[in-house]
Amino acid sequence: MCAEPATDHLEAHMADTTWVVVADGSRARFFETPGLKLDLREIEDLVNIVPSGLALSEKDREKFAKTVANYVEQGRLKHRYQRLRFAVEPKFLGMLRERLSEETRQMIFEQIDEDLSALDAREIQAHLQRH
Numbered sequence: 827m828c829a830e831p832a833t834d835h836l837e838a839h840m841a842d843t844t845w846v847v848v849a850d851g852s853r854a855r856f857f858e859t860p861g862l863k864l865d866l867r868e869i870e871d872l873v874n875i876v877p878s879g880l881a882l883s884e885k886d887r888e889k890f891a892k893t894v895a896n897y898v899e900q901g902r903l904k905h906r907y908q909r910l911r912f913a914v915e916p917k918f919l920g921m922l923r924e925r926l927s928e929e930t931r932q933m934i935f936e937q938i939d940e941d942l943s944a945l946d947a948r949e950i951q952a953h954l955q956r957h
Contacts, residue, residue, distance in 0.1 A: 842908035845901060847894070848950055849922070850915035850941040851887035854894040857947065858907065862935075864951045872897065888921055895925035902930050910934045913954065915941035 846857040846866060852874045857866040874890040876882055901907055910930070914922060916939040923931060938957055942950050 843906065844909045844911055844935065845898070845907040846911045846913065846950070846954070847898065848913045848942045848945075849894060849918060850943050851882055851890060851918045851921075853943045854890070854897075855943055856897070856901075857950070864954055866947050866951050868947055870897065887918060891918060891921035892925050895922055898922075899927060899930055902927075902933060908933070911954070912937040913940055913942045913950070915939070915943075 842861055844859050844862065846859060848855045848857070854870075854872040855868060856870040856872075857868050859865050859867065872890075872894060874882060874886060874893075876886055898910070910933050912919060912922075912934060914937070918941075919937065919939050936957070938954070940953075942953055945953065
């Protein structure tokens, strides 16, 4: 019997995809990156639309948390990622986590309770590297 080289397992692990979710109650941006590298590629940008001139209500934020959670759940069900990193505004993070399945919550590798949604991809990448 031939033993499997240790590097095969390591390479397979490095090929995993991580989704980085950057969000607050008004916007959620999804990035993917290979393994644990921070080579972010934006794959989705969801915006919480409310009638113009109106501020976001708590109900709007909760509804948006459900939309974002559904997108994350669908990604898991379609095996689009193997781990999650969240950089989410603290109150919205609580709303979001409440709406995720246990299976999805177990895939959260890191969470930063900060709102980085207004930053560009390069700034988000730099911020995450400091954590």
